[in-house]
Amino acid sequence: QLQFVESGGGLVHPGGSLNLSCVPSGFSLEHYNIGWFRQAPGKGREGVSCISNRGNTITYSDSVKGRFTISRDNIKNTVHLQMSGLKSEDTATYYCAATRYCSTSGDGPAISSWGQGTQVTVSS
Numbered sequence: 156q157l158q159f160v161e162s163g164g165g166l167v168h169p170g171g172s173l174n175l176s177c178v179p180s181g182f183s184l185e186h187y188n189i190g191w192f193r194q195a196p197g198k199g200r201e202g203v204s205c206i207s208n209r210g211n212t213i214t215y216s217d218s219v220k221g222r223f224t225i226s227r228d229n230i231k232n233t234v235h236l237q238m239s240g241l242k243s244e245d246t247a248t249y250y251c252a253a254t255r256y257c258s259t260s261g262d263g264p265a266i267s268s269w270g271q272g273t274q275v276t277v278s279s
Contacts, residue, residue, distance in 0.1 A: 157182065157267035159251045164273030167241055175236040175273060177251035185229040188212075190254040190263045191236045193247035194272075202262025204236060205254055216261040218244075241277045248272040 163175040177189060190205040204215045204225040213225055222240040227233070234251060250272040254263030 161273040164275045172239040177234040187253040195247040205257035
């Protein structure tokens with residue numbers, strides 16, 4: 156089954172930065188659209204950003220637009236989410252997944268299994 160391993164989370168102060176990585180477990184991600192999602196305590200999972208398989212379509216949710224940057228390196232088989240200007244409301248567990256398509260709001264229906272995610276905590 157398709158599954159990914161997320162890493163790069165941590166504890167940062169408001170205004171800080173983190174770079175999350177998403178690596179597939181035993182397969183090539185080059186043919187897949189990849190989305191980043193997050194789930195805060197007590198809330199549902201929401202799409203944050205999505206990048207098409209060739210990288211020519213990139214979308215973001217309004218809540219992160221201008222602060223987060225998604226990128227992919229199909230040779231290194233990795234997708235990154237560079238996060239800057241972090242706010243307390245960005246605190247969540249972040250997941251990546253293959254998606255059927257990238258919606259205009261940084262979301263998309265996941266077609267892979269959810270991994271463990273990586274925790275991002277923004278706190279002073």
